[in-house]
Amino acid sequence: MASSQELSGFIRSTFRSVWALELLCHLRQNRDRSLSHDEMVSGLRGSDLVIAQSREALGAAGLITVEESGSARYQPASPHLERLSEQAETLYAKSPDAVRRMIVSAASPGISAFADAFRLRKD
Secondary structure (H helix, E strand, C coil): CCCHHHHHHHHHHHCCCHHHHHHHHHHHHCCCCCECHHHHHHHHCCCHHHHHHHHHHHHHCCCEEECCCCCEEECCCCHHHHHHHHHHHHHHHHCHHHHHHHHHHHHCHHHHHHHHCCCCCCC
């Protein structure tokens, strides 16, 4: 099991948007088959562009395989990535706001620091 710091680092470095994490979860839930681009778009109710960008990022991270047709399948490159993916999905189901903040803070550290200045308490 990964430490909370390792899991947080994985989430911050792997997912540029919540859409990418949502796509990973969707592909994990359908791990027995490849999903076409249209199935991913309709399953997440996302745009073509967001799904395409998320699919590329997940493929580059070694979490999915992408076929020439654009269909994708959950297939992590290592057992370690499998464990991190599972833990990220579990944390997202349990504490979605905390995971969203991790992703957003990695994408926009200046905005997060500004917002944190107005927080009454730290989580």
